[in-house]
Amino acid sequence: MPELPEVETVRAGLAPAITEAIITRVEVLDSRSLKRHPGGVEDFRQTLIGSKILGVVRRGKFLWMPLGLPADRAGEKQLALVGHLGMSGQMLLRTPGFEADKLTRVIIGVKAATGEVVEFRFVDQRIFGSLAIDQLEQTADGASGGFSAGVGQGQWWQNLIPSSAAHITRDPLDPNFDINAVLAKFAKKNSGIKRVLLDQQTLSGIGNIYADESLWRAKLHYDQPACSISTPKAKELLEHVRQILADAVLEGGTSFDEQYKNVNGEGGYFAVSLNAYAMTGLPCKRCGHPIKRETWMNRGSHFCPNCQKLKA
DNA sequence: ATGGACACCTGTGGGC
DNA sequence: TGCCCACAGGTGTCCA
Known part of the structure; x- marks a missing residue:
């Protein structure tokens, strides 16, 4: 379904709500939505729980959220939660207890910087979309990884891109589009x-x-x-x-x-x-x-x- | 390099 | 009502 404008709309909706939020809960209802995460469901959960979402970045139709790992696990790993909506993916933000969304595959509970508790629900009818945790690497041209509405300037992750999206070239709305x-x-x-x-x-x-x-x-x-x-x-x-x-x-x-x-x-x-x-x-x-x-x-x-x- | 087929999936709507 | 087919905003891979 979604092309750049739809993915950007999702990015712009996520960013103010979950930037600086701490992940407290991860519920994987259908492991097929993690098919691009090599480590399996438990690894996905363990890596996310306790981590902080540092921002929401988009290049083309790929979205990612650089992760701040808790102090006891902060090593040399530079990781991001990478999402792709495929043909039918949705990323919904719900208050806990909000009625169930049909075809929800993954639920990530976060505590926002304001203290508010929010549920991130990954909904996907056809399961062509995915969530995965991926290593960040330098961009080919050394400039920013993607579009994040100016957020992330000067952050360590600004010029990084997930390995799984490194082959994607810049989109026409990227300030560094050539x-x-x-x-x-x-x-x-x-x-x-x-x-x-x-x-x-x-x-x-x-x-x-x-x-x-x-x-x-x-x-x-x-x-x-x-x-x-x-x-x-x-x-x-x-x-x-x-x-x-x-x-x-x-x-x-x-x-x-x-x-x-x-x-x-x-x-x-x-x-x-x-x-x-x-x-x-x-x-x-x-x-x-x-x-x-x-x-x-x-x-x-x-x-x-x-x-x-x-x-x- | 290039074009084509197909795999990954579920759901909906139209025709009979 | 049911059944079968076409169709759906994407990506990746394999094959001639």
Whole structure:
């Protein structure tokens, strides 16, 4: 489900509530949600209990929380709790005793800096998402690990990234995003532009919704080879990408159903702004031609066959 | 390098 | 009512 705007909405909801909170309780209801944690359930619990959450950082669709281990376990380990929402993950913040959320897989109880007790609930229908504890390492470029809304400046974890997310490149909302590096990658790729936009090692944060929306705005066909797009046109596409992601963040992301929720269990409002995704058969808002859906890479691609033509 | 298939999963909605 | 199929905001891996 979630792409950058949805994950950022979750990050922005978590950060003020649980930064500096101490983990007091960990309940793993379905160990499949820990499949990316190599140490198993007990190791996961023991590492977290007593640790402090130092911040909430995001790069692309990955979220992580650097951990301050209790004094008796503080060694050379620099660890973070890493979360990915997959297709259907949610991170909810509930007061203890709040009614059970269906499909809850992991509950982490924390005591906030204010003394308030909060339950972090990881809910995930399809279990493509995960929680894991991972080692932090230096970023490839030595700059910040990801986006944390300015929090974490000067902290030991600022320029670190979890090993499991180190292959993810910076996203268009990252202050250190390097547009020229992305344009250079486009120029070397013969693959269709949508495939390239979805490749988290070229630029990160884009998924099926925002890829279709960006291509609609730029009037590009999803299969147009990336290297065949002129640099000015590619720049224009990336500006649309950045704008759409930023606008969607302001709307709290895109919700169609029960799959995407913010930390309070509420949906986002960007769905009303969609022009291509989920618009199959409806008239294109530019030219009136019906939006088409084609099966592509085991998923759907939505586009206007009239204003997004494949060019030779 | 590149494109395709598929695996990981559950739930919902449409057609019959 | 049930059954079967298509479909869903992601990622990773294996194979031609």
